[in-house]
Amino acid sequence: MRLESVTSKTERLLKEQLYRPDNKFFLAELQDHHPPTYLHTLEVAKYAVSLGFELGLNSEQMDYLCRGALRHDQGKTVITTKLIDNPNKLAVWERYVMQVHVNEGFSSLRDFKPYKTPWQVLEIVLKHHNYIKDGYPPEEKWRSLLNELPGYRPDPPGITDLAAIVALADMFEALLARRAYKEPKSLPEARGIIQNEYTGPKTYINQMSKLILAYQGQLKI
Ligand SMILES: [Fe+2]
Numbered sequence: 440m441r442l443e444s445v446t447s448k449t450e451r452l453l454k455e456q457l458y459r460p461d462n463k464f465f466l467a468e469l470q471d472h473h474p475p476t477y478l479h480t481l482e483v484a485k486y487a488v489s490l491g492f493e494l495g496l497n498s499e500q501m502d503y504l505c506r507g508a509l510r511h512d513q514g515k516t517v518i519t520t521k522l523i524d525n526p527n528k529l530a531v532w533e534r535y536v537m538q539v540h541v542n543e544g545f546s547s548l549r550d551f552k553p554y555k556t557p558w559q560v561l562e563i564v565l566k567h568h569n570y571i572k573d574g575y576p577p578e579e580k581w582r583s584l585l586n587e588l589p590g591y592r593p594d595p596p597g598i599t600d601l602a603a604i605v606a607l608a609d610m611f612e613a614l615l616a617r618r619a620y621k622e623p624k625s626l627p628e629a630r631g632i633i634q635n636e637y638t639g640p641k642t643y644i645n646q647m648s649k650l651i652l653a654y655q656g657q658l659k660i
């Protein structure tokens with residue numbers, strides 16, 4: 440697909456999704472708690488959605504992908520900003536607390552009645568840190584949580600693993616961003632690190648990095 444077509448479709452879908460009351464609600468909660476995580480989320484959604492269009496996903500999958508990307512770090516709202524912004528190497532217990540954002544995001548979205556989150560979106564939230572060697576939560580844990588969701592269909596053949604796309608976008612954004620405690624990496628540096636660490640489909644890495652290159656300093660949402 441032509442690059443301009445991917446970028447304009449991405450911009451359109453994100454703008455559409457940002458008007459949805461459920462997305463507005465969850466994003467406002469995140470922005471109130473920790474504005475950098477909110478901005479991170481928008482970038483992750485932009486990268487993930489771009490790759491989704493590039494891969495030719497259908498409109499239903501694109502909707503899940505976008506909502507999953509926008510909610511992937513919702514669980515950070517229970518982590519103190521002091522810990523999120525901690526400039527030092529995290530102690531073991533602090534890393535553990537930080538990892539809680541995955542289960543917390545999953546269960547709070549699953550149980551939140553005013554805006555129901557479909558299992559396809561919950562799956563993305565639950566697995567977005569699962570595509571590295573020591574990913575979490577462990578497979579038996581996420582499988583048992585997903586199996587309890589009404590209507591859940593595990594690994595349907597021929598269906599793209601949307602969580603793998605969001606996980607990759609998340610890794611790129613985390614490396615490319617400036618944080619209170621670190622300088623940004625260049626795109627080639629980030630790609631090199633991800634090449635070693637990402638356990639999802641390797642072909643996505645090059646595709647996503649080309650899309651990011653096209654965006655750098657451009658699209659503002
Ligand atoms: Fe996360």
Ligand SMILES: [Fe+2]
Binds near residue numbers: 479483511512609
């Ligand atoms: Fe994230």
